[in-house]
Amino acid sequence: MRIAVLSDIHGNRTAFEAVLADLREVSPDLILHGGDLAHGGSAPAEIVDCIRDLGRQGVVGNTDEMLVMPESLEEFASEMPHLQRLFSVIREMADVTREALGEERLAWLGALPRSQILTPMALVHACPESLWRAPALEAGDEELESVYGVLGQPVAVYAHIHRSYIRKLARVTIVNTGSVSLSYDGDPRAAYLLLNDFNPEIRRVEYDVNREIQALVGCGLPHADWIGKTLQNGRFQMP
Template identity: 30%
Template sequence: MRLSVFGDIHGNLPAFEAALKDIRSQSPDALLCLGDVAAMGAWPRECIGLLASLNCPCVLGNADEDMLRPQPFEARGFPDEREIYDLDEWGREQLTDAELEHLRGYQATVELPGLLAFHGSPQSCRESIGATTPEDRLEELRSAFGLHPLWVGGHTHAPLLRTLGGWRLLNPGSVGLAYEKRGERYVNISCAEYLLLDGDDVQFRRVGYDVKAVQAGILERKMPHAEGWAGEWVAEG
């Protein structure tokens, strides 16, 4: 089966539309979304609606969960945490009951033949697993959640292919919030990332989109901290 896997859209409609255009050009048999669909972007409602129109399975991301079960702000010592909280709250306030009902339909994990999909880890949408996760933690998770030969997760926004004893862990990166370090700071780059799986073949695909459209959407829709947030976006390359 030829499968397209994408996630971490984060309310970025220009990125989502660009990714879907490229996905359709590859003629996959099925689509799979890894969650974090709406939060932090200027188009939360539109991204939920576009995903719903695809009629594909979607796992529940931590940002999706926060929209369903909002919590009061609590300082934890992370960079820009107040700004991120305000962006998430703004996105939640845009949603109707119908869109929240779509979020409630997202699943903790999705199983396909030979494949287990999740957002952070099979145990928690908030756990990060990736290139530096200790092998004993990965084996602990595999023992608890099944010995599928292929695991696919999101959350870190970092493309990954990690192989352990014939078992593979993949991450497609992020559709709507791909990032890179430039100088002393991290920036969001206008590049939508996703995976195309065809048997044992794995393709990491990257698609450019109009960074000015994202910046304009942030400003026109008067998101919190709009000037600063728009300034975090840069053109790829």
């Protein structure tokens, strides 16, 4: 069985369409999403509608939760007063994204589950206990086994950190999907996970980053220049 997992689309229609074209060639049996569908791109409503129309199963991400429950961002932000400039920018963007989505799409996002179990695989956005915190790429084996071993599956898949990797441990294989949009690993291409009989492969898909930046500038999203720089550089930077 071949399963594709797309995560962290962040409203980036250009990257999403390129990944869909790649998926048509790969032709997996099942496509899942790992959350963070709408916030931070030029086409939040279009992405949500497409995922729904295609009937894709998936999980809720932290920015999905933030759009539905703004207090979740405030709770997270309260723990990091030194990043208030960043959180202020995110709030402004979220307000515009909520308006673009409307109540019905927001309700759909809010109803997404926190995990998907398809034995022998488990999928979460960040970790089983939190949508906002997840082990980094540099995390040790012991930490990864402690966090994801509780899922009780031989393969544990998560997203959130925008840096893909595959780590085969003694009792569980940990896989990060990477991100369709806003890559943080220095490679601006879209990334997604393909599981071939539960053997993981990270696929990278080139797309027209400049086209998406032009769409960002034209859509009225605040701080589009910040998002554009991240898309071009493939690395996180402060606004």
